[in-house]
Amino acid sequence: MTNPILNQLYQICGQDNVLDNPQLTDPYTHDWRKRYHGSAIAVVFPETQLQIQELVRFCQAQQIAIIPQGGNTSTCGAATPLSDYARAQLIINLQRINQIISLDRDNYSLTVEAGCTLQQVQEYASAHGLYFPLSLASQGSCQIGGNLATNAGGVQVLKYGMIRDLTLGLRAVLANGEVLDGLTALRKDNTYLDLKQLLIGSEGTLGIITHATFKLFPMPPAYCTLMFPVSSIAQALQLLQALKTYYTNNVSAFEIIKRDSWQIYQNYFDFKHEICDAPWSIICEIEINNDFVLENLLTLLEQNEIDLSQSIVASSEQERQYLWQLREQIPLVEKQHxxxxxxxxxxxxxxxxxxxxxxxxxxxxxxxxxxxxxxxxxxxxxxxxxxxxxxxxxxxxxxxxxxxxxxxxxxxxxxxxxxxxxHGIGQSKNHWLQQFCDPVSYQLMQQLKQQLDPHNLFNPGKIFALPQD
Ligand SMILES: Cc1cc2nc3c(=O)[nH]c(=O)nc-3n(C[C@H](O)[C@H](O)[C@H](O)COP(=O)(O)OP(=O)(O)OC[C@H]3O[C@@H](n4cnc5c(N)ncnc54)[C@H](O)[C@@H]3O)c2cc1C
The missing domain is CATH 3.30.70.2740 (Alpha-Beta Plaits)
Structure with missing residues (x-):
């Protein structure tokens, strides 16, 4: 006889959209780093916002905890159910709500469903000659809803900001099953509080994000991407200041890698070049146009005592991708190590x-x-x-x-x-948050959670440790 809870989940989402066999649910019940493992009665893959609303109402009535999940690439156990939790937990994974809704070219904006992968959104914008600048090493798997719920950053924050800065509007299902409809495409809207900001960075504890509208940008005409050695963080920052003075807001990425990380790296991958002796390396990207003169950049580097003989300037898109691949593989190499x-x-x-x-x-x-x-x-x-x-x-x-x-x-x-x-707080840093957060801010955040989710339906044990902890 089928379990009545499963029966109800089948009714809401269709049997093909419900996994309950532990072998099949396993990838969804542990985190990317394999540090946390939890239990869930099932993983459901709703296909519409209405199904999410029904699931939320059903779970609220049955007191089943909900774990909203995107690509499950969280590095702090934020999307992993708890182990040893008294209440049943249900993972709601958004991967089947993954349509691009509309692109407004005149408004430079794009509206998507929350289960789109970040890469899908980047590629869609790019195919239309426009640019969505959020860029993370996990972009092939992480989803827009997860990006929003963690206020994701990545490598282009220097110029474009975090996803919070790229978001015009969003829609989310709240704990009572109602929809917070803030899916606006406006760049200016001062009608009192900007409630989307509550959901951005909320790590699945206040509601389930279903849609979002983002700003798009003109595609940068070209890039100058380079890697060079520095002897100290201070030297790197002095150079960054010089680059920003010369190239203003067009320095879009400025990444650092310690030599020790390269040494770990070379155990797993072959380099096409020698690892330089300097204690640190920088990967820097500048958005350029026809006025760009490479000699001027090299002079500026030399003036800041950068060893040009150990520097690499990407001379093709392939070489640019190689430099970014080096940077993006570091977390994967670390995981392997x-x-x-x-x-x-x-x-x-x-x-x-x-x-x-x-x-x-x-x-x-x-x-x-x-x-x-x-x-x-x-x-x-x-x-x-x-x-x-x-x-x-x-x-x-x-x-x-x-x-x-x-x-x-x-x-x-x-x-x-x-x-x-x-990366957020998840379950790995909830105690540290409590210890180090300003007490007034912490109490206000607890009150907001209590107000929006009085029965702790969404992602219990994340951000705030459970009372018995
Ligand atoms: C190799 C690698 C590199 C990374 N690099 C970066 C980086 O440069 N910058 C950065 O910021 N992060 C980075 N991350 C962390 C991670 O990829 C991001 O936090 C990403 O935004 C998480 O998206 P996700 O879809 O995988 O979310 P998940 O891991 O599935 O979930 C993360 C949190 O969001 C909640 N959530 C998910 N979907 C929804 C939704 N629709 N509504 C409400 N809540 C939801 C979950 O409950 C959970 O609390 C990296 C991770 C890896 C593995």
Whole structure:
């Protein structure tokens, strides 16, 4: 006899859109890094907003917790159900709500369903001669709803901002099954509070995003993409300042990679070039037009003591893609290399050099065998500051985290930084949020959650730890 809950899910979504066999649900019940594993009565793949509304109403009535899920690429367990949770949990995955709704060329805007992958949206815009600048290494799998719910950043934030800055409007199903309809394409709308901002970065705890309208941009005519060595973060930032003065807002990406990360990298991939000796490398991209003179850029680099003999300037789209591939594969290489204590931190640019110098010395004292892999979006003050232990299993890394995380996060907070620059809080940082967030802000966020989702229907245990924890 079929379970009555499953029967109801079949009724709402159709039997083909419900998975309940644990072998088939497995990829959806653990996170990308395989650190968290939870249980779910089923994974459902609704095809319409109406089906989502019915699912939400049904779960509310049955007190079944809902885990909204996109591409499941969260790095903090945000889309993974809890293990050992008293209530049943249902994963609602948006992958079958994946249509492009409309493109308004005059308005430079695009409306899409939340289950579109980021790459699908980029390619659609590009096929119409327009540009959607959000760009992440996970873009082939992550979905627009997940991007919005995590306020995703990526490599073009320096010029274009995070997804929050690219969003004109959105639509979401709330905990009572009603639809918050803010799917506007307006660039100006001062009719009191901008409620879409509540959903952006809410990590599936306030509602299910079903649609969004984004700004589009003219396609950049061309790029100059280059990789060069720097001796310190300070030198890199001095150069960034010079580039921004010369090229104004056209410096769109400024990524940093520590030499140690390249050393890990070369265990897994062949390089087409020698790894340079410098402690850090920068991958920089400038949007250029016909006025661009490469000699002027090279002179500017030389004036800032960059070793041109160890620099690579992409001379074709293929070489540009090669440089970006090097950068984008770092998280994949790290995953292959093993577990590490990972920190997605941001600081004012002026504080970065001092933080890395002083904090890395402290961590090395705590664990002399530890290794660093540091890379990230330097131009945005965002580092992926990772400290690993060769061959460690996940339990050993949890112990390492107990030791190092307080030291990292305290050093971040005293310098005016953030413990989560772009990846969110999920279940891995909820205790740290409670500890380091301004208490008035934390209480206000709790009150908003209580108001919008009084029975903790959406993504329990994420952002806010469960009361019994
Ligand atoms: C290799 C790699 C590189 C990455 N690089 C970056 C990077 O450069 N910048 C960056 O910001 N992140 C990066 N990430 C993290 C991740 O890809 C992003 O956070 C992404 O935005 C998550 O999208 P997703 O669809 O996979 O969401 P999921 O992982 O499925 O979910 C993430 C959160 O969003 C919620 N959610 C998902 N869909 C919805 C919806 N429709 N409505 C409401 N809530 C929803 C979930 O409940 C969860 O809380 C990277 C991850 C990987 C694996």
């Amino acid at each position: 093993g577990y590490a204590a990972k920190h997605d931190i941001s600081l004012p640019l002026s504080q970065l050099e001092d933080f890395v110098a002083s904090n890395s010395t402290k961590l090395k004292k705590l664990e002399p065998c530890g290794y660093f892999s540091i890379f990230g979006h330097l131009g945005d003050g965002n580092l992926h500051y990772n400290f690993g232990l060769a061959g460690a299993d996940s339990q050993q890394i949890r112990e390492l985290e107990q030791l190092v995380n307080p030291v990292v996060y305290k050093d971040i907070i005293v310098r005016g930084g953030s413990i989560s620059a772009e």
